[in-house]
Every structure is written in C-alpha cells, then in structure tokens.
Amino acid sequence: MRSSLAYILAAVTLTIARPGETSARAPKTNPWAQITPADTAAVWDLLHSPAAGLNLTDPPFTASQTDNYVAFIDTLHTNKSAVLPYIDGNGLQPAKFARAVIFEGGRTVPISQEYMIGPLPVSNRTRIQKLDYIFNGGKGGTVPFNARFFDLQRDAASEPLLASVMTEVADITTELFGGVYYGADDDRTDLIYTFDTPVSTDGSSAVRIVMFRYPTEVEFLQPLDFYVILDIPGTDPSKYTLRGIVTNEKFFSTVDKFRQAYDAGEITNPYPQPRDYEWAQLTRKEEMGTRPLENKLAPQSIELGGKRYKIDTQQNYVEYLGWSFYMSWTRQLGLMFFDVKFKGERIIYELSMQEATAQYAGNTPKAASTVYHDTHYGFGAQSAVLVEGFDCPFGATLLNASYPDGRHTTIKPQAICIFEADYGFPLARHRTSSFGPFQGYGFSDLGVVKASALHVRHIATVGNYDYLFDFAFNVDGSLEVGVRASGYLQASPYYKTQGRFGPRVHNSTQGSYHDHVVTFKADFDVLGTKNSFQVTELKTVKQSQPWFPELGEFDQMELQASNLKREKQLNFAENGQAMYTVISERTNAWGEKRGYRITPGHSNIHLTSPNSPFSRKQSEFSKSHLAVTRVHDTEPYANSWQNINLPEAPQHDFAKFFNDESVEDEDITVWFNLGMHHFTRSEDIPVTLFTEASSSILFAPQNFFDRAQEGDLQNRRWIETGEDQDELNFEAYGVPLANCAINLREPVTNILPWEDLIV
Template sequence: MISTVKKHCVLVSAFIAFIFFIITPTLPLIKRVRTSLVPSRGHDAGAFRAPKLNVWADLSTEEAEDVVNFLFKKSDLNLTRSSLATSHDNQIFFVEVLQPNKTDVLGYLTGSSAPPDRWARVAIVQSATEEALIVNFKVGPLPINEAAEILSLEFCYSSGRNYVANSISIQDELVAWSLSKLVEFSDITQELLGDDEDPFDPNGLSVGGRLSSVENGTAVVWVHFALSNPTGGTSTLLPQGLYTQIDASTRDSSNWKILQWYYNNVLYDTANDLRDAINAPGFKKAGRNTDGPWTETVDFSEGHADRSKPPPTMIQPTGARYHIDEEENYVSWMGFEFFMRTSSDAGVALHDIKFHGDSVIYELGLQEALAHYAGDDPTQGGLEFMDTSFYMGRLMFELVPGYDCPAYATYLSTSYHFAEKTVVNQNSICVFEHTADYPIQRHSSTTRVSVSRNTYLVVRFVSTVWNYDYTFDYIFYLDGTIEVKVRASGFIFAAFWTGNEANEDEYGFRVHDSLASSMHDHVLNFKADLDIAGADNTMVRLGIEPITLEYPWDDDRIKPRNTMHLVQRPVEKETGLDWARNSGEMLIVMNQNKTNEWGEKRGYRVQPGSGIGSPTHLTILNSTALGKSALWASRDLWVLKRKDTEPRSASSLNFLDPWDPLVDFSKFVDDEDIVQEDLVIFFNLGMHHVPHSGDIPNTLMHTSSSSVMFTPFNFHNRDPSRLNSQGVQLDVEAKGAKPRYFGQTYHEGVKLKKSDLEPDLTKFGGSSGNVSWVSKLVGPIPWA
C-alpha cells in the first residue's frame, strides 16, 4: 500500500500547477534574430529597410531590464523577486510595451510629427495586502532616465479601474490545506478510481479544476480527477468521473471546506454520504478511462502501401519574392507592406497594412479566444476558457520546418521576459509564399487560353494552449485580398461517459469505453481597424433582394417581372451584425469621399472566407459562466467608432472578475454616429464543435477551420492581380499552341538538396523557449 500523503501531494500539486501558470511573471519581448535552424536564405535582409520605425515593436531586452530595475527601486511597490515570492508577496507579473495611441501614431506615419513616446505596460501581482489584486501601471517614457515615472493605467479599460481582484492568489495555502484534508478521503479515490503503485508516476492520477464562481476576489472550485500523460498530453481524454467542490471563498484557509461530491450522476452532500453509498448493496461503479494506443497521434506501422512514397512538396529554388526588415519586423510583397508585432497574450498582430501605397488596415490582430462547453457534469456543465489568460503569445513555440510551414520559409523568433529573465521561442513565426492548387484566373476561347498561377503570402504562428493547437494565418492575395484564418487541432476536452440513457447524445457522443465528446463553441475575436483609402469610412449593407417590377420593354404576357436588385443601407450607428441568411447581404466598408476612375466609392468587403462554413458566434445566451467578460461573442461582428480609450475588446484578466471585468465590451456600443468616421470592426472566427469518433485521437485542421476575408470592392479601376500574377497565354493555332509567358517562368532545371525537401530536424527544440520550458516552469498543466 502506498503512502496516501505522498499520493495526494502529487494530486494537489498538479491542481496548483494551473494557478501557478496563471500568475507566474512573464515579460514579453521580441528578439529580432534570424533562425539558426533554417539556413538564412529567401530575401535580401541586408539591403531591405522599412520606411519608418516600428512604433508598435515590443520592448527590447535592455528596455525590459531597465523597467524591471526601475520598479525594484520603488519601495512603495514592496516587490519581491519572483524566485523568492510566495502568494503573500508582491511581484512583477509581466512587462511589455504599451501600444501607442493611433492618434499619436498617424502624424508620424504621414511625416508631420516625430515618433510617439514609448511606454511600458506593467502588471503587478499585489498579494502582500489584505486584498489580493493584479494592478496595471504605465512606466516611461523610455528609455528609463531621471524623468521616468510610474502612473496608474486605466484609460484603456472601460471599467475605469487599473486593477482586478485576484481570486487565485492563495496557491501555497491551498496546497497545504489540501494535503491535510484530501488525505482523509483517500479511501474514496482508491475504491472508485484504483490505486497507483508509484505516487510520483507522471502517468498516474491527477486533478484539475474549474472555477465554479468568482466574486469579490474569492473562488469556489469544482475539482475533477483524471489520468495524467504529460508526454503525450492526453489527460483531457482520460477523465475518471469523480468530482468534488472546494470552497476557498476567503484568503483565510481556516474557513475553507469541501462542499459536495459528484459521482455517476449522483450528487452527495458530504464525503460520508458517498462512503455510505459505496458500502451499500447495489452500488454501481462507473467505468474507467485507461490510456493506450487509442490516444496515440501517430501510427508507425506500415500502413497503406503508397505511404512508402513521400508526398509532393513545394519548393522555392530561385529565392523568395518577399522582403523582410527583421530589425523593424516589416514585410513587403507584391504591393503589400506592413509591420508585425507580438504580445504576450494575443500573439502576432499587423499594423499599417498598405496595398500599392493605399492604406487598407491600420491594425489587425487577435483579441481573445473563447471556448465555452456544455454538459451534465460539474466540469463540463460550466466550463469556459478565455485563452489569452494563458498568454497565447508566450505559448507560440517552435514551428517544425517542412511540416508547419514550407522548408524554404523565413523563420523568426520571439522572446519573453519572465521571472526577471529572458526566454527565446526560436522560430515561432514563419513567413512564406505559396502557390495554390488552383489558378487565380483562367479563360478559354476558340483561339486562346489564359491562366494565372495563384500565389499568396502567409504569416503564420501556432499557439499551443495545453490541449489545443491553434494555427493562425494572415494571408495576402495578389488582388489585394487579406484573409485571417484559424485552424485547430489537438486533444478534445472530453467528458466522462456514464451510459445515462436519460440524456444520451444530448451533449455529445460516446467515443471510447467510458468517454464522451463534449459539445462546445469556439469564438475567437479579432480587431480590424480599417482605413480604406483614409481613416474616414462608412459601413454599407448591400442587400441582394427580390422585387417585382414592370419594365416598359417587357412583353405584356410576363408583366410584372419577378427579379432582384441591390439596396444600399448605410450603417449609421454603432451596432452588432450577423452574417446574412443565404449570403443575401454584403458588408462593405467604403470611403464616401474617395472614388475610383469610374466614380464608384472605394471600399473593401468584409465576408466569410475559406473555412468550413460561416464563422460563428456564441450559442449560449447570457452565459452564467462568462458574465460580462466576453459580450463581443454574442454577434458575428461589430462595427464601432474607433477610440484611443477602446484599444482592445477584452483583457486577459477578464476571467478573474467576469461580472465587473476590466474591459466590458457592452460599454463600447453606445449609439454613436459612425458615418464617415474612423471605424473598427471586431469580428469573430470559430465554429460549433460537436466532436465525434473522427476527433479521436486529435481534431483535424481541415474540419476545424474558420476565416474572414477583406476583399477589394471597387477599390481599384481593374483587377490589380494582372500586374502581380505569373502565368501563360496560349495562342491556339492549327499546328499547335504558342505559349506566351507573363512574369517569369523556369527556363532550365534546378538542383535540390535533401534539406530543401526534408529539413534536418535533429536540432529542433534546442532553444529554451520550447514546451520543455513551460513543463519545467509549471509542471503538468491540468486544465486548459
């Protein structure tokens, strides 16, 4: 018999790992370095330069270190070094650049003013006081000197506060308390869930939790039991069907208690009630979920006969056609130009996107990634995740060349400063040009065939938020179209299957012995600050509607004629919109003061893109779990007047106070006039995910993708891709065809190295920024 004290030490440590993961300091920076994994090739990095400074760029390592040193000199902050801090100390949570206000940037971009001052945004975990808080400050201007100051940062939060109550500040006490309490219930876990020979087995029993309620900085938590598998990450497929509720509603552990137990569709008020039921005749045990080959993501067996042949692959034998200034993170390709930046919570965003010199989008980037579940057990019944709270930017790990991105892509690294140290995530962004498997244009006639290759540029990063891997793409097309696309893969957060016939298949489907899928909505919110040929724009709803009319030229026998027509309706007030039924309406952002050569107002259409269907919004109405923390998820997109005081639709700290969040999106929609104003579109990507047997072991990316496109609409005088595309015109003659190439084509063969087709991956993971870093930092992460 193993020591129950040691056993529960393992269980509780796994539970606390999540809390530690949330509040461990992280100071995000970008390190503009060239990858050491992939040879430097593909663009003239030495010659190409950005026309302006990247005023959105993340803090350099030196800037972050100066800010940290400045903070430790402020005695009133009472800071403790993170390596020594407890849950009753004040420590630095993160430091990153405070994004400059657009009002201050536009003058610099147009050449009428100097670059705006740089400031750092600082979050402090304040736990040395009676009430635990996370507090936001601004520090600057940078570089730090005698004039630098630390100021309260609240202008960018609709709550008007610079702080949020920290309901998960009591990790040390929770560990000690749980050790003293849960040992009393080891007979229950051993009887229902079995025993482990080794209490420190990483594949043994572990626990995770769901915040049942958060109020005034306190928390009630439902804890669930599962099997761990930190190597394969399959623990979300291995729930064990036992749940207990812990009341940690004060910071004083003497007031904490275990409230209820739940097992096999029965709620028990006390542990003794559950013991009595176990010992009573006829007690029915639920099954168990055990690990095995069914959770393996790959199969090394021989497989299909043609699997022995390598698949086709893309190559780039003559070098890249895009250009990157890695010092300023500035990209140019086929008339497009833009700046890149990264943030610790939301990953990569783009700024000042232009096409052939015309402004299109000032800012494009992720705001929040929501997953909301439904189910009939205490975990799935109220489970929701707002993934920026896990800091999706720092979870941008190393990409696999030749698999995540083509071998010839340019790989860029990012870095984050946590615990007063800098960690580099090598090769966590890739930029590449690709050719589609279909042309962008073609036409055949009796004497001529013309066809143009469809090439596009991709900026890609992957954020792994425990069980899910989100692949984010910003895609640029030759005609000026910009697409934002998200694909998901990874392990589903499955539910325990009890065989309850009363609600069979109500929330999902049985996918293994004691495992059920769990329905959930993915809603990922993005910001698009459109500047269509200038900052003053109008959203127009262009309806495609049926109508019955009489035309003077119609024959009397068919009068009146049933037909259709276009109806333009300007959106005059801030509002939320949904994609039209039957795609019967187009949403176009126009500049009413700018026209093309034909007198038509220049615009860009906002439309569903190339995913598996129209992007979705949240199904649940007035979510009791979300409160006011994600009200942007209730509609497909929102059109609002841009304000410096509303830079983000969400905060990564919203989950800590969902009923009075730092950013309450409902306050953004205040009935303002938006005709010919600086507009912002907050749009959602996502899907209603009802996993089935095909999601075992992993969800597949082609079945879980969503995108939105921004497409030129009368923006040009003609299709601009004619100047950018490469292809052939075949003049058909009696003796055969005469090809005439436009753009460049290949005149001779090319020689390829094996690494052009299959990169050397033996050095993968050599940087400190890989998954091993997170595992070392937090241990096995028990919940997403």
C-alpha cells in the same frame, strides 16, 4: 557558444533563423515594436526599487498569495493617435511604454493591479502609473483578489484542503480508480487534477471545481468521474471549505454523505478508465496497416524561383508584390500586424487576434461550467516551435519571437514562418469563344494567371489545443485570415445518459461538445481614417417591365445599399444575401466609392449560449459575427486577459463600446469572429484534425481599383491558335519554367535549440 547565440538573439525580437532571404528597408522605425530585453530588465529593477514603494517579493516564486509580486511584464502598444503623425508625416517617434501586472496580496484588501511604465528606456523621466484608461468596467486596472489569475501561489493555498478531502476518501478512490491523491508533494499520490474557469462571477467569492485524471501525456482524454468542489474566498485558507463531491451524476455535500452512499453500494465505476494511453498518442498506429506508396515523401510547396518577398529584420517589416506591413508580438496576444498597405495605400491600421473563447456543455461540474479565454494563459508565451516541411513548407523563412519573462526575455525559436505558396488554382482563366472557320471545333485563345499568396503563420499551444493562425496576403490585393485547431479534446467521463452533450469516443471517455470562438480586430483605414460600413443587401422586390406586359408584376432581385449609422453588433445575413464593405468617400475612375469588402469564409460562428451565467457579460465580443465601433485610444482591445473570472462584473466590458456613436465617415474598427461549433466525434481521437476544425474570412477590394489586380502580373500564359489548326503560340511574359534540382534537408537542429532560450 550558447551564450553568444543568446546575445545575438536578444538584439532583435524577431530574427531570421536561416540566412539567404532578401532584405528590405522599413520606411520608418517600427513604432509598434515590443520592448527590448534591456528595457524589460530595467523596468523590473525599477519596480523592485525602494523608491517605487511597491514592496515586492523577488523572486516571485518564493512569494505566497499574501505577498506583492510581479505577475508579468509586457509591451503596452502605443496609442493610434500618437502613431499616425509619426508614421504618416513628420511627427516625432512616440515613446515606448511597458505594462506590468502586480498581484498585491499584501494589501488589507488584496487586488491585482496593472501599471504602465514609461517612457522607455528607463531614465529620470520614467514614471510608474496605474494603467486604468484601457479598462471600462469601473475599477480601471484593478481586479479583485478572488477573480485574479489562479497562479501557483493560489494553488498552494488551497492545496491543503484538497489533500485533506482526498485523503479521507483515499480508500474509495483506490477501489474506484486504482489511484489516490494525498497532495502534490506526497510520493504516494498517483492522480493529478485540473480545474475550470471561471472561478468567480464578480470577485466577491471564489469556487474551485477540481476534476481528477491519470498523470499521463494524454491526461485530457483520461478524465475520472470524480469532482471535488471547494469554496476558497479571500487569502485566509482557514476559511476555505468543501462545497461537495460529485460522482455517478450525484452530488454529496459532505465526505460523510459520500461515504454512506459508497458503503450502501450506490457508487460504482461501470466504465473504468484504462491507464494505458498509447491509443491517444499522436503516433503512427501499426495496427492500422499501411497505405500503398505512403512511404514516399508527400508533395511539397517550394519557392522554385527564389523568394519574392523582403524582410527588414530589425524593424519586423515585410514587403511582397505590392503588400507591405509591420509585425509585432505580445505575451498575451501573440502576432499582430500594423500599417497594412497594398500598392502604397493603407487598408488596415491594425490586424490582430484579440481572444479565443471556448465554452463547454455537459451535466458534470467541469463541463457544464467551463469557459476559457485563452489570452488568460498567453498566446505569445505559449507559441510553439514550427517544424519545417510540416507546419510550414521547406525553405520557409523561420522567425524567432520573444516576450518578457520575469526580469529576462524568453526567445521562442522558430515561432513564426513566412512563405509564398501556390494557391492550387489559377487566379483567373478564360478560353475565348471560337468564331469564323474554326467555330465549333474548340480552337480559341486562352489566358491563365498564376495565383499565389504570402503566408505568415504561427501556432500557439494553449493547454490541450494547438491553434494555427494563418494570414495570407494574395496577389490580387485580397487578404485572408484563417484559424485552425488541433489537439486533445477536453473530455468528460462517459455516461449513457449524457449523449446529448457529446458522443462516446473511447471506453470511458466522452467527447464534450464545445464552441471555439476566436475574436479578431481589424482597424480599417481604407485610404485614411474616414470610413463607413456599408451593408448591401440582396432583396427580392416586385417589379413590372413594359417589354414583358404579359408578366405583370414579378419577383426580381435588386441591391439595396445603406451605411451603418451607429455602432452595432450584427450577424451575417441568411443565405449570404448581404455584402459588408468598409468604404471611403474617395471614388475610383467610375465614380464608385473605394472600399474593401468582408466576405465570410468557412465556419464563421458566434457563441451558441449567449446567456450562460459563465459568459454572461465578460464574453460579449464572442456573441455576434461582426461588430463595428468607433476607434478610441481607450478601446484598444476587445477583452482583458483577467476578464474570464468576472462574468457578472467584467473589468473590461465590450458591450460598453456601443454607446450610440456614429460610424459614418469616421475612424472605425471591425471586430469579427472565426471558429467552430465542435461537434465532437470518434475521429477526434487521438487529436482533432486541422482539416475540419477550421475557419476563415476574406477581405477583398470592392471598387478599390479601376480593374482587377492581375494585369501587372507576369506569372501568366497567353495561348493563341495559329493559322494551322494544330499550332499553338505561347506568350510567357519573360517568366520561363524553372529547371532545378531540389535537395530537401532535415531541420538543422544545432543552429537553434528547440527549447526556449532565456536571455
């Protein structure tokens, strides 16, 4: 039964996990669809064929860092210039391509190299070519060995040196922490370790900063005050050396110097880390007591009237109350949206998450130097199973996602949910003023309109954090993008002297302050590809008016609108005194240029430290609220997934997008950042809460229509007072209140296994 189920799931990439949803029919075959499982297997076989000449080790897990092997295969999205003639006209459907990352450790000068393989499906027309055109760092898809992803093979190469150092000090670590590390495969080992990124600055060398922890479910909250720093350049482990040991806020360049300090009584452990970890688990804590009535099921959002959206599951296409869009999925970026339209008119060509940057602060080796780019680990590959009724409402449409995994395809069950939800407030409401005989008695007419939105949501668990991505398509034509973070802090050992980097959150644990900056791409096509970026500023000016001669000149507000002339990174105005709008030259009935404005929501931030040596050039996209660039097929992504280890010599340099090109009446992309400055606190234990760690932005019509998009909604009420003062007349517009019996059920776990499926 499981194999037949896997075969069914392999037929499409996003599949509804529950029956009963209404089907739609996409107007065109999805040109952004990810490659199929059959294509993945065929690409894998082609790369490993003798004719390819790549000399690959298969399977990769048997390889060493001096071998050539495939790191992963993913979808290479079709260029916009090839898609538009097809999606908007009668052009041919563009060919599909895969991308493959190959770690070529067997070269004289070892590298990582990206390739493009296509057209697909594999035939005698299919070619393997270097994927260089989407990278602007000067070396195309090539990454130096020292800067490449630190995988199991590189880990194994540096393991002997780390084990040797830790074995030499095993008696000291036993006394300090009650633990030892003799190597990952040694049964006596009862400590684990983590290390930071970046491990290199420009690819010429590599440094590994190792921090030790207890091997528990909550290791991120149990850091030990012990760091080993290794220099590990190149592929020859005989050249790897110890740079030093750090503990007690002191650096020791050799094991002997460290031991001398310990023997002299200079090394202590004043705040021992407890090995128990129940305090840090996300479980109910009996010692906290019980809240009255909390044994009852919490309120739920239910689609009482049935589903008001339609899905074409073969094409991953959705329709909802005027909205339509296609979806896609990649290993590195996760969920992406294309051809987003409202009432048949395109607003956005592409909306996608591009990167999630996290930068830490501290006076310990790991905290001080850590910068993460989480696409480095893969948002699509790290997606999480959604729990019905908790991650998403009961009755939500649950979708599976898939990504290439070696020669096979891994299915992520219930990775995406779609649901319509009440917004908790009316879309519009007004009670008209009373006139005539009832003036002053409160009798009047009242109109109120229901607010709801279609949500598309997924969660990715990358290391210690769960990122919740929520895209809300509102009935008024606005679109809200939100991101929330929950999970374990990457904590540091507690020091009395380091409160400026974060508070003490447990006996020997300090919450390390850090930034989360999540970068998105919005390729706006407001009524076509010719758009401008208008900035409307609210200015205070001196004015005089002849009907107020006694005032002379006085302060007055006025709007000053101008279009951005050239590509630029910019920040939101202080006090919110500016409006940012992507406009078309086409006008509405009143002669106003039609557009969509970009409204900051909660916690729109950028990186605090723009000149850190660990994020100097490879994180430029995270250093402003907004950026506006001209669209080019050569600039599809803000970042390269391997960029994190190249802060001084990025493979892909976002700063080079800004080459003084015009963005007036051009095809433009707006890159925007959401996130939070994470001022850590005791309430981050056991995990950070979604309520506070949140950020959002809203795209809303700005003269796009001739009037508000509420007049055609039937979910509303009009209430009039009758001739009798006590009489009220209701107009329901054909939408009565629902009478229903609700049977909430537990998730049906025998339909889909909760672990990943591989087909």
